[in-house]
Amino acid sequence: MSAIRLLVLGAVRQHGRAHGYQIRNDLEFWGAHEWSNAKPGSIYHALKQLAKQGELLAHEVAPSTAGGPPRTEYELTEAGTAEYFRLLRESLVAYDQKADVLTAGVGFIVDLPRAEAVELLKERVRAIEGWRASVTEHYVPEDGPEQLGHIGEIMNLWISQADSGVEWTRGFIARIEAGAHVFSGEGDPFVGVLADGEENPYATDVRAEGDDD
Template sequence: MSATRLLVLGVVRMYGRAHGYQVRRELLTWSADKWANVQPGSIYHALKKMTAEDLLEQVDVEPGEGGPDRTAYRITREGDQEFHLLLAKALSEPTAAAAEVAAGVSFLTALPRKRAISLLEHRLVILESEERSASLMIEDTAHWGQAEHVAELFRLWSAQARTGLEWTRALIARLAAGDYEMAGDAGRAFGDPPA
């Protein structure tokens, strides 16, 4: 999965209709160029590629102000399905890259509350398993004939899993308590799906 793909689909979906410069400007306000390495070229490439894949459609061409014309895009039904698939993977799979998780969190409120909690609970189950596996590996390192220092790798994995567990449990609790305006709540977050 690509964080850029999720971010571009999400911003176009959020605006309902957006051109590349608008997508770029929005993502810059989120500092996505730093945490997801989203560059102008990757945004325009994603727009063209996803248009060719029928995930986006061109809806308008506006004259550029002293520059090239601006093509506006809108998300298609297929694009909305892809957006939700990528969002679900980013939130539910602990193995997703950090940029993908960050992109998923950026669009968390595009989901109904129960769906978001369900995805995070799936993440929780996997993280609990990873933490338990790492703990068992720490205990059994000597029995495997591994060098003692290899246990540090297992300690790192265990610490990462514990940190992920703590964050995920806290986010689930905040969502269950009603924090954040979610899709399906009174007033929609991040735009309506395409008609």
């Protein structure tokens, strides 16, 4: 699954109550439209689906106070909160080599207690190493990787990505254990939402050069 549900649930939760355009702006502030599918259509679609499935509660609201069509405000239900934490934990543990889900998880990691965050990341390391072991075992049988021709280079690529994933995760664990960041229950959290009227320094294309996704 993509990162959109986690992103939308997390963004709504930070506001308490929010409409689509606010979510869209927050996610843009985080650069999420760059590294995930958090584009307008997907956001509004996710909001509607989550509401339909009982994870968000939709409030039909009178015409907008600031121009534009009438807007709908959403807030998390209990089921939505449960789903949010389930997705968050899963995003930190699972090694599915989709960078967007992990990125979203890191963005919300401080909603968990510090000890749990560390434990989940350690499980992530174990998962990657298990995956690595199963790949090398299956794809490099007795006769060595040369057999596979250039297709063996694909395995090199995967392995190199796995190893760099382990390295980054270990570094992150070390920083958290050394006291970095403010986690759940440790006082005023760092919140990446825009205050009313604050302008967004990252609103437009950050990856202007060297990229053509």
